[in-house]
Amino acid sequence: MKKWRCKVCGYIHEGEQPPDVCPVCGVGPEEFELVDSAPAPAKPKRWKCTVCDYIHEGDEPPEVCPVCGVGREMFVLLEDVVQQLTAASVQNSTEGTSRAALDKISYGLYVVSSIKAGKLNGQISNTVFQLTDPPLRIAVCLNKKNLTHEYISETGCFTVSVLGQEQFDMVRNFGYRSGRTADKFADVPYVAGKNGCPILCNCMAYLEGRVIPDKVLDVGTHHLFVADVTGGMVVDERAALTYEYFRSNKQKK
Amino acid sequence: MKKWRCKVCGYIHEGEQPPDVCPVCGVGPEEFELVDSAPAPAKPKRWKCTVCDYIHEGDEPPEVCPVCGVGREMFVLLEDVVQQLTAASVQNSTEGTSRAALDKISYGLYVVSSIKAGKLNGQISNTVFQLTDPPLRIAVCLNKKNLTHEYISETGCFTVSVLGQEQFDMVRNFGYRSGRTADKFADVPYVAGKNGCPILCNCMAYLEGRVIPDKVLDVGTHHLFVADVTGGMVVDERAALTYEYFRSNKQKK
Structure with missing residues (x-):
């Protein structure tokens, strides 16, 4: 009897042919490979480039890193x-070590924008994320002191402009200062979303959101706004700006 | 009179010396640079490597990309x-274009783990994110059908193991299948957190969470759990696995 291994989840199927559907992960027969009756080969060594984090598999490291050279x-x-984490070290975690661990969560960087009585404003946020599909729902977490928080609390509408990897200038324009003392859209090309809130013309993608009134959660210094996605579009296929990339490169740009 | 520009936020200060503190963004005098009275130089051209997204500034592209070669x-x-996004195209957004835009949000990949009556379970999640500091609070969004959702709803406790960039095997082990039909921790080294929930020994960082009972939000197919961080630690300084990296490389590994 032949054995077939699902390349996605590792499930082993016995039979002359691979199954039509993997009973564990649902992929089709094209994701199955024949398992040799000989024992599985030893796992290759894995080498990590200390400059760019590229992983190379093989008995020896490569002569030259194919990613960073x-x-x-x-x-x-x-x-x-x-x-290797040990049971003993877990007992020693503190608020300080927990805060350091929180820093390892991955985020993108976005301009969350709103309009109130004709006044535009936007702020940088890293906490924008999808919740469900369907319906298309997202959450945004905003500091109660921010002007954008005030606008969105009153109007229930906002847009999210997803920044491209090179848009450090937009982080500087929309971050580090308050819309109470600066017109952040003064020099920024934008168009109005269907909900009237501004969207950066040179964002790489955007979303429009409508807050669900009974799904605004007070989490302390911030409110978490849950919103239905009422519009959105990919503008171009640039790479997205991540918080990690911004942090690692902001001194260079 | 000399002019000094804040390199962080662009604020212009006039005086013989830079200010002690930038009145806009709060940085010190070391972040100010003297502004020449001559007009600012034209912005350099920016060239994008279509292979690795590296951005080069200069009149010409580089002979060789310093990142990918x-x-x-x-x-x-x-x-x-x-x-450039146009006002007209914004009017044409649909649920389909919105869904494509949601795909441009950046996430990490995590194993969210729990224990109930001695039974361990874990699942892959991309929606783990910090809400406030202080207090240290995070949110986790889980599908109501998942076993981890059932465990956490009953016990209020969980851990988050942050995966390193090379841990595709852990995504395959904890994703794609249910803890109702598989013991996902059977072959995975783990230690118990202070709250008793399992933490992967070879994670790069972890967090322990205690759900705040009146801050669990029903968002449709999922619940959003807001939790106080009760422990956590960085284990090593590997790069974190992002959803984007996993998606781009899962066929290769």
């Missing part, structure tokens, strides 16, 4: 980098 | 890549 001396065995 | 023929002017 540094030589083999910049590679280390991945198992030497990965630390 | 391809030649100058692979560079395009950034302004040719960036599309």
Whole structure:
């Protein structure tokens, strides 16, 4: 009897042919590979480029990193980098170590914009994320002190402009200062969304949101706004700006 | 009179010396640069590597991309890549275009784990994010059908293991299948958090969470759980696995 392994989830099927559908993860027969009756080969070593984090598999590190071009001396065995968490160290975690761990969560960077009585405003946010589909719903977390929080609390409408990787200038324009003392849209090309809120013309994608009134959660210094997505579009296929990328490169740009 | 520009926010200060504190963004005098009385130089052209998204500034593209090594023929002017959103196109957005835009939000990948009556379970989640500090609070969004949702709803406790960039095997182990039919921790080294929930020994960082009972929000197919962070730690300094990285590389690994 032949054995077939699902390349997605590892499920093993026995039979002359792979199954039509993987009973575990649902993929089709094209995702199955024949399992040799010989024992599985030993796992290759994994080498990590210490400059760009590229992972190379093989007995030896590559002569040159194919991603960033540094030589083999910049590679280390991945198992030497990965630390093993111990039961004892878990007992020593503190608020300080927890805060450091929170820093390892990945985010993008967005301009969340609103309009009230003809006045436009926008702020930088990293906490925009999808909740459900269907219906298309997102959440946005905003500091109660921010002008955008005030506008959205009153109008229930906003837009999210997704920033491209090179738009450090927009982080500087919409972050670091308040719309109470600056007109942040003074020099920024924008168009009005269907809900009237401004969208950056050179964003890489945008979303329009309508807050669901009974789904605004007070979480302390911030409110978490749950919103139905009422519009949105991909503008172009640039890479998205992540918070990690901004942090690592803001001194260089 | 000299003019000084804040390199962080662009604020212009007039005086013999830079100010002690930027009145807009709060940075110190070391972040100010003297503004020449001559007009500002024209902005350099920006060239985008179409292979790795590296941005080069200069009149010409570089001979070789310093990040991925391809030649100058692979560079395009950034302004040719960036599309400008128009007021007319905004009117044409649909649920389909909105869904495509939602795909441009950036996420990490995490194993959210729980324990109930001695039974362990974990699932992959991309929606883990910080809400406030202080107090240290996070939110996690879970599908109501998932076993982890059932466990956390009953116990109020969970852990988040932040995955390193190379841990595709953990996505395959904890995703694509249900803890109702598989013991996902059978072959995975773990330690118990202070709250008893399992944490992957080879995660790069972890968090422990305690759900705030009156801050669980029903958002449709999912519940959004707001939790106080009761522990956490960085384990090592690997790069974090992002959803975008997983999606782009899962066929290769």
